[in-house]
Amino acid sequence: MSAALTSAPGSSTPPPPPPRPLRLRLQSRWTALAVLSTGMLMTVLDGSIVTVAMPAIQNDLGFSPASLSWVVNAYLIAFGSLLLLAGRLGDLIGRKRMFLAGTAVFTGASLLAGFAGSPALLIAARFLQGVGSAMASAVGLGILITLFTDARERAKAIAVFSFTGAAGASLGQVLGGVLTDALDWHWIFFINLPIGLAAVLLALPALPGDRAHRGPGLRAGADVLGAALVTAGLMLGIFTVVEVERYGWTSARTLGLAALAAALLAGFVLRQSRARTPLVPLRIFRSAAVTGANLVQMLMVAALFAFQILVALYLQKVLGYGAAETGLAMLPAAVVIGAVSLGISARLADRFGERNVLLAGLALLVIALGLLTRLPVRADYVRDLLPVMLLAAGFGLALPALTTLGMSDAGEADAGLASGLFNTTQQIGMALGVAVLSTLAASRSESLAAAGRTEAEALTGGYHLAFGVGAGLLLLALAVTATTLRGAGRRTG
Numbered sequence: 001m002s003a004a005l006t007s008a009p010g011s012s013t014p015p016p017p018p019p020r021p022l023r024l025r026l027q028s029r030w031t032a033l034a035v036l037s038t039g040m041l042m043t044v045l046d047g048s049i050v051t052v053a054m055p056a057i058q059n060d061l062g063f064s065p066a067s068l069s070w071v072v073n074a075y076l077i078a079f080g081s082l083l084l085l086a087g088r089l090g091d092l093i094g095r096k097r098m099f100l101a102g103t104a105v106f107t108g109a110s111l112l113a114g115f116a117g118s119p120a121l122l123i124a125a126r127f128l129q130g131v132g133s134a135m136a137s138a139v140g141l142g143i144l145i146t147l148f149t150d151a152r153e154r155a156k157a158i159a160v161f162s163f164t165g166a167a168g169a170s171l172g173q174v175l176g177g178v179l180t181d182a183l184d185w186h187w188i189f190f191i192n193l194p195i196g197l198a199a200v201l202l203a204l205p206a207l208p209g210d211r212a213h214r215g216p217g218l219r220a221g222a223d224v225l226g227a228a229l230v231t232a233g234l235m236l237g238i239f240t241v242v243e244v245e246r247y248g249w250t251s252a253r254t255l256g257l258a259a260l261a262a263a264l265l266a267g268f269v270l271r272q273s274r275a276r277t278p279l280v281p282l283r284i285f286r287s288a289a290v291t292g293a294n295l296v297q298m299l300m301v302a303a304l305f306a307f308q309i310l311v312a313l314y315l316q317k318v319l320g321y322g323a324a325e326t327g328l329a330m331l332p333a334a335v336v337i338g339a340v341s342l343g344i345s346a347r348l349a350d351r352f353g354e355r356n357v358l359l360a361g362l363a364l365l366v367i368a369l370g371l372l373t374r375l376p377v378r379a380d381y382v383r384d385l386l387p388v389m390l391l392a393a394g395f396g397l398a399l400p401a402l403t404t405l406g407m408s409d410a411g412e413a414d415a416g417l418a419s420g421l422f423n424t425t426q427q428i429g430m431a432l433g434v435a436v437l438s439t440l441a442a443s444r445s446e447s448l449a450a451a452g453r454t455e456a457e458a459l460t461g462g463y464h465l466a467f468g469v470g471a472g473l474l475l476l477a478l479a480v481t482a483t484t485l486r487g488a489g490r491r492t493g
Contacts, residue, residue, distance in 0.1 A: 033157050049179075075127065080428060087423075090139035102134065138423055158407075289485060294421060300365070301429035348397070361399075369467050369471035442462060
């Protein structure tokens with residue numbers, strides 16, 4: 001507390017008890033965490049809430065089947081390609097400013113999307129939502145790790161933060177189905193307005209001032225050429241991945257775009273090795289924890305985001321579930337992920353170490369996807385699907401531990417960069433997972449249909465292949481964790 005609140009010598013007013021200021025500081029940090037988690041929940045919900053409303057959007061606005069995917073892709077391209085730049089800018093000009101600006105952009109874009117009356121306007125609004133999400137999400141973890149410096153408190157805070165991301169996607173499907181059926185698809189965007197306004201108003205007093213981590217500023221620290229190269233490279237790379245299902249992996253278009261994206265990213269790496277003030281100092285990759293955790297996350301998210309999409313498709317196209325029914329069927333996964341993230345993961349990490357908890361979580365997820373490879377055409381939900389939803393608890397174990405490892409070696413000056421990098425690998429993993437596994441599933445289904453299988457049998461066979469490949473990706477993530485992260489996340493107590 002300030003000196004003005006301390007009694008002068010001889011004063012009859014007793015000094016305040018020492019625990020009170022500590023409690024206020026603790027309350028302030030946890031309030032800030034609630035604000036950051038609210039912002040994360042809003043952006044994660046938006047990424048999944050749209051999926052179950054796609055048919056209604058297509059019928060209302062007249063999207064063609066080919067262009068409908070851009071309702072998702074426009075958001076994904078902007079979000080994934082701008083995270084690194086937004087994270088570094090947050091280090092340079094202030095993370096609180098970046099979080100507030102991003103939340104405001106996202107909220108305004110949500111209003112625009114809700115009122116959209118044409119495909120072009122909705123796609124533009126979705127792109128702006130992705131820009132705002134990148135700005136806010138890139139610095140969230142950076143703010144968090146500077147607020148919680150004690151290892152145990154940081155583990156609990158990361159568990160809460162990870163829960164909003166892990167469970168938010170499943171909750172988004174439930175909410176999207178309910179809003180679309182009860183009202184109409186416009187409300188999946190209008191729901192963001194009160195949440196976004198509340199996040200901005202609460203963030204103003206709750207988040208630490210930018211003086212607490214003020215960087216050198218844009219004049220001293222901005223690498224304009226590097227920013228252009230990495231943003232263009234990531235944007236083109238993600239665009240190429242999301243278009244694979246349309247053009248194929250070996251088409252001249254796909255190969256040409258992939259080569260150009262790789263050239264831009266190679267130029268960015270070369271630029272970072274020579275720039276006086278690089279956008280992404282390459283020294284950050286010397287940390288085995290940071291590099292290994294980002295690689296594991298890419299593999300894990302590639303398998304699990306495709307799992308989320310493909311299970312929803314199986315429920316609707318094979319079992320005949322409606323939008324709201326599909327969301328409710330996925331709800332047990334969100335519940336167990338939340339329970340494990342909030343109630344168990346931090347205590348297990350404190351006792352056994354983040355690496356061991358991550359290994360256990362990945363092992364449960366391998367079993368879950370393995371079970372999905374045996375889904376029947378006429379499934380019983382309790383017997384065939386509920387055990388898989390409960391095994392999703394592995395994600396509640398894995399993600400907080402992985403997040404802690406990914407941010408473990410980031411100093412205060414690079415916290416925004418490490419946060420942006422961690423979120424970038426997540427988005428790349430999502431794009432790759434959906435493109436690769438969806439393409440494999442579609443190809444397998446087509447071959448089975450050509451061989452005379454029924455539509456339900458062909459679709460189920462395609463999903464079996466995708467789930468098997470996803471299980472393989474998780475096994476690779478297990479191997480990387482066991483080798484690359486061998487010295488990380490040791491037992492602390």
